[in-house]
Amino acid sequence: MSHYKIIFTGPVGAGKTTAIESISDIAPIKTDASASDMTKTKKSSTTVAMDYGIMNLTGGEKIHLYGTPGQERFDFMWDILTTGGIGLILLLDNTRADPFQDMKFFLDSFQKFIAETNVAIGVTQMDLSNKPTINDYHIQLQGMGIKPPVFSVDARVKNDVSLLVQSLLYSLDPGIEA
Amino acid sequence: MASPRTLPEIAEVLKIKPQYVFVFISSAYALGLIGQAKREADEIVQPSVVKKTEQQGLLSRIIGKLRANKS
Numbered sequence: 001m002s003h004y005k006i007i008f009t010g011p012v013g014a015g016k017t018t019a020i021e022s023i024s025d026i027a028p029i030k031t032d033a034s035a036s037d038m039t040k041t042k043k044s045s046t047t048v049a050m051d052y053g054i055m056n057l058t059g060g061e062k063i064h065l066y067g068t069p070g071q072e073r074f075d076f077m078w079d080i081l082t083t084g085g086i087g088l089i090l091l092l093d094n095t096r097a098d099p100f101q102d103m104k105f106f107l108d109s110f111q112k113f114i115a116e117t118n119v120a121i122g123v124t125q126m127d128l129s130n131k132p133t134i135n136d137y138h139i140q141l142q143g144m145g146i147k148p149p150v151f152s153v154d155a156r157v158k159n160d161v162s163l164l165v166q167s168l169l170y171s172l173d174p175g176i177e178a
Numbered sequence: 179m180a181s182p183r184t185l186p187e188i189a190e191v192l193k194i195k196p197q198y199v200f201v202f203i204s205s206a207y208a209l210g211l212i213g214q215a216k217r218e219a220d221e222i223v224q225p226s227v228v229k230k231t232e233q234q235g236l237l238s239r240i241i242g243k244l245r246a247n248k249s
Contacts, residue, residue, distance in 0.1 A: 004236065023244070057239045086236075162244040169237045176237045 006165065007082050008051070008067040009110065010091035011102045015124040015155030016067035017051045019091060022161040024053025024065055050081060075109065082113040087168045090121045091155065095129040100140050107144065114146075120168035122153035122160075182215030 008016040021028050029052040051067030066081045082088070090106050092099045103121070107114065123137065137150045149167035153160040170176060185203060189196040206212045 023247070055240070055243055057243055059239070061236070061239065063240055063243075158247065162247065166241055166244055169241055173237050176241055 003062050003064060005064045005066055005081075005085040006087055006089065006168070007085045007113075008065065008089045008091065009078070009106055011093060011096060011106075013096075014091035014093040014102075015122075015153075016091055018155040019089070019122070019153075019161045019164075020051050020053040020065045020067050022155060022158045023055060023165065025056045026054050028053040028065075050077060078109065082110065085113065085117060087117045087172055088114055088119040089164060089168060090119055091153070092121065092123050093125050094123050094132070095125045099123070099132060100137075103137070103140065104144070107146070118168060118171045119148045120164055120171060121148055121150045122155070122164045123150065124153055124155050126152040127154070182217065 008019055010016055017028070050069065051065075053065040055063040055065065057063060066085075068078050068081055088110055090103070090110075092102055092106075096102060107119070110119070121137065121141075123134065134150055134152055141147065141150070149164075149171055151160070151164055151167065153164050155161060183191070185199050186196055189199045192199070203212065
């Protein structure tokens, strides 16, 4: 029986935990703690180690869904979590002060993993803040010389998260036959 | 007409309703009298061949699972 991983990352409050909850077959295992730092202005609890969910495939294979903690001081976890991963989902919160800076930070931090696999970007909270637009993200990414899929997603909606993961899989291999 | 045209363009040039063009083209196509236009670009710009990868079976199963779970 084989085991594979999909990694969810992004800044605090971008919806990583919720996105994993949306598509996991088990109640996700969370390692949340009460927020004590600047995070508490965004939400009352936050992920300090990782989130974990599972998708069970036919034939007994399991896809492990790992969410990284959002705070930079836990970045030592990121290398451990990405080892053996098949791709990266980057979630960005459009209401944050500078989502482009967040995007650059995470794309830089996971540069090696992305080069070996691929990334799909989901922009959350666009219902609360519609600027920057998806097109603005594409322009920024063009400047960085990469062309990942970028979608507006609601992490609470299973179909939104599902489409984002599907776009990652198709960018990994455009020849997939479903 | 110097170059291949779409069906709505043909209807516009001939000043007739599009459905007449569609019926005529469909009938002629069924009889093998006409075919799709071949542009020079079709031969110059070939779509790249997608290679099968080891992961393809796995990725297909994940996509299948995600689509089955749609709600």
